[in-house]
Amino acid sequence: MEPSLIYVDFMKCEDRSARLYFDLSIRFYDQVDISWFWIEMAMEEKQQAGLLQYCLEEKVFAEELPPMDTIIGLRRLLENLGTHAAHSALNIDDAFNIAIQIETCEMERICQRLTAPILSPPHVVQKKIDLFKKKPCEKLRSAAERFGACLAIQARLAETI
Numbered sequence: 001m002e003p004s005l006i007y008v009d010f011m012k013c014e015d016r017s018a019r020l021y022f023d024l025s026i027r028f029y030d031q032v033d034i035s036w037f038w039i040e041m042a043m044e045e046k047q048q049a050g051l052l053q054y055c056l057e058e059k060v061f062a063e064e065l066p067p068m069d070t071i072i073g074l075r076r077l078l079e080n081l082g083t084h085a086a087h088s089a090l091n092i093d094d095a096f097n098i099a100i101q102i103e104t105c106e107m108e109r110i111c112q113r114l115t116a117p118i119l120s121p122p123h124v125v126q127k128k129i130d131l132f133k134k135k136p137c138e139k140l141r142s143a144a145e146r147f148g149a150c151l152a153i154q155a156r157l158a159e160t161i
Contacts, residue, residue: 018045
């Protein structure tokens with residue numbers, strides 16, 4: 001398959017995960033700290049999508065591309081998570097459960113692989129390094145504890161680290 005199509009489809013997955021985090025920030029708008037936390041998570045996803053956009057524009061493609069079936073599976077997962085995020089009774093535990101599913105699926109690993117060929121300019125390489133140094137599950141674990149997610153959610157996050 002054409003690399004540009006893979007990059008476009010995967011970029012849409014990153015954008016969709018960012019949208020889910022933005023939706024969570026809106027859901028918890030009355031709790032400023034947690035709302036900002038979800039916005040930060042969304043911005044990280046948007047930055048990853050930006051790196052993919054850079055690859056697309058510069059035609060810097062990875063040699064090994066994920067199969068389209070993998071991307072279709074990720075799209076379905078994100079659609080299902082969007083349905084869960086839209087429930088009116090969504091609580092903090094549900095929100096963290098959605099985030100766990102986003103952060104433990106293959107998206108991070110695939111994005112790292114797809115952006116690995118970026119070797120210049122230095123500021124883009126630095127952004128790539130900074131983004132992938134972050135440990136989203138550690139960030140989620142700390143936030144789950146800080147915002148009072150149930151012990152089961154906290155335990156799941158501890159297992160992912």
